[in-house]
Amino acid sequence: MSHTPDELGRKIREAQERQKQLFREEKDGAAEDSGISGKGFRAAADLVAAVFVGAVLGYWIDKWLDTSPWGMIIMFFMGFIAGFVNIYRYNTGQYFQVGFPQENEQKDKEEK
């Protein structure tokens, strides 16, 4: 097997390009956690975490302001909402964005 230096250079560049693409695809795939069960686990953890944190905050507020049981009830449902907001963000690919991006901002992100 003999190659001229030019040929060899071209081959190396091609291989590097392939490698890069492969690596990128792999990373994109891994970002989706592990398929559907990974997604499910993530959503479950996010929802439970938000509800739990909401309930604990409500409990503290009740203790602090002596408003039992209203603080806990309201914060529990707030936690529920926060959990669903998190899942919604995750599923629409906004990931850990805080707030809702304006239309043009989102487009910027997509272009990137």
Place this chain on the structure above:
Amino acid sequence: MALNPLEQFVVKPLVPLQLGQMDISFTQASLFMMLGVVLATALMTLSMRTKSVVPNRWQNVSEMLYEFIAGMVHDNLGRDGRKFFPLIFTIFMVVLMGNLLGMVPYSFTYTSHIVVTATLAIGVFILMTAVGLAYHGLHFFSIFLPKGLPIFLIPLIVVIEVISYLARPFSLAVRLFVNMVAGHTLLKVFAGFNVVLFGTLLGNTLGILPLLFNVAIIGLEVLIAFIQAYVFAILTCAYLKTVIELH
């Protein structure tokens, strides 16, 4: 006793120690954490001893780990994120070693204890709050207030954002903990089926089924060990990104 699938998570003291009222015994959890640290350090230092241009297998492993995390940090935090690389690499290695050591028979999975994962997650939480405050000062709190919000929605949204911010360390800790506990319990449950089925009449044929299933699950568990370490690291990156960029 041996069929109890949760028995594997019991922390047993190896060297009982008492400090005042506190029990600071050296447990098998401590042992495996130390083992994890020693193995990770050994892997990274010993494999890089030769530093050849054409890497051998071990050097290849540590270079892959390094490049994997370095790429992740660069993608999420950009060039300025390099100062966070040592931290994120350490977190990744600690979690990865915990998960993988747990796959060795008779070993103990320290990442299957919420005390361990919560400590890591709370560390990340304190760090990201401190980084946000250091980068933006008091302006950092605008993270809870999205732009262009109608005034009457502000109280509602701010509460929701605060909850979802405070939920971050919790979901980080719970995700790792739940994955590890679920996987190891599943393995143990099917191993128990195996024992029971071998005792039956058709044991020799039926008993092989849970065994085959367990072989497949072990493969999946090794994958999950990597994925969960990766998820922990990339979520740390992503959380840091949100506090550095704010909106």
